[in-house]
Amino acid sequence: MSRVLNESNLVDEKTKQIVESAIKKLNYKPNLVAYGLRAKSSKLVGLILPEMNHYTYASFAQFVEGSCMEKGYSMLLGLHHNECELEKSLVDEFQRRNVDGLILCLAIDEQNLSNNLMEYISVPTVMYERTFNNNRMGGIRFDNYKAGKMAAKYLAGLNHKNIACTVGPMGMHYVQDRFFGFRDELTEQGIEIKKENVLECDFNYRVPNFVSGEDAARAFLDGRSDRDIPTAIWAHNDNVASGVIKELHRRKIKIPEEISVMGVDNIGLTDMIYPSLTTIGQPLKNMAEKSVEMIMEEIELGEEYKADIVIMEPELIIRESTGKCRS
The missing domain is CATH 3.40.50.2300 (Response regulator)
Structure with missing residues (x-):
């Protein structure tokens, strides 16, 4: 059964059809946590943001989730409300849940950098919006x-x-x-x-x-x-x-x-x-898709991954709320 679920090439087509039919009849759901422990992959990506009241963050989260699903991953969402201690707790909790990678928008407190953020992050991580240059973590932000x-x-x-x-x-x-x-x-x-x-x-x-x-x-x-x-x-x-x-x-x-x-x-x-x-x-959709792409690349390449900061370009969109000065 595991070879069928993992889409192994070692299973012939007839056996695959029999197993898939049995799975459907029994409504079998694999234990993803147990699978992750065995395979050393949970198929989970953690996304940590400041809040969801802001439409930008809500949209970004929606696009990240969609991109993860396309790649066979699920997304865990956490909100730190710009509190550094809560942010650290979320990172620790997500790592205990064996996430394969993190997409993280830092809390605004500048103590993040002096609190040795990287010391307690041990999984592939992409910084969103609030990036800093180092040789380990990639990042993506809007200009x-x-x-x-x-x-x-x-x-x-x-x-x-x-x-x-x-x-x-x-x-x-x-x-x-x-x-x-x-x-x-x-x-x-x-x-x-x-x-x-x-x-x-x-x-x-x-x-x-x-x-x-x-x-x-x-x-x-x-x-x-x-x-x-x-x-x-x-x-x-x-x-x-x-x-x-x-x-x-x-x-x-x-x-x-x-x-x-x-x-x-x-x-x-x-x-x-x-x-x-x-x-x-x-371009929130492009930023979300690129973030997930960077995480997947880091998961695949491991220590060979070369961190990079990607900067996305703005676009002027003219509508009805502006006009020439008349005074």
Whole structure:
């Protein structure tokens, strides 16, 4: 039976059909844990992310699971909520479950690096989003700096000069890179981003990003005269941008006639909100598939595997929420 289940070439076709018929009649389900212990392969890939409230992470997880299934693997999912101790516990637990590999998005705490993360990871691992250079672990990330520059260049090209932007915690590399790219491009265009035009958003896995965007926009606009309102707002992700749009609608500020709004990520709702959101897209499906491909390659090659950092390119997606500055 094991040779049939493992698709061995040593089994003739007639025997294979008899065994498969018996398996179907008996509704036999192999014990994958026991199989993994014998074969030294569990056919499991662990995915550890910060949260699932963020559409980007939820989509990435869905694509990883699909890619794993295509390759005959199952996926285990764990959430660390940006807590380093919980992250370490999840890594330990997944390794006790004999996962063949890990795809890991690090917690934001920089102590990760000084806590010798690699000392307690003993399986093939690919870093997602928050990568660092070493000779052992491969990684894949979106070019967030370039995404920020692309957004700034587009808004400047629409003749916007009084521009606001949102930021999350600057300890998060993707937030930092997006903001620095945005700021640097505006500087190159001869446009200054005023300190008071930087909207700080709360980051808490218990509070959805769109609520943070709504709250930040409300606090930013309260007490400002129409003359003080910028002509464009760039949000550091699409969830926050949707919250900004909601608050602008509440105040009856027309988009994009009075103010343009732009995001980053190209999540599913961007084409459904009104007006549809101009954004910088990241190729989540390609990133997920490449992550799984890298894990499979490392599992197969073992010590011969050469770790690499893959950087994915952003794409400008123009919709209805942006327009030329009219003031």
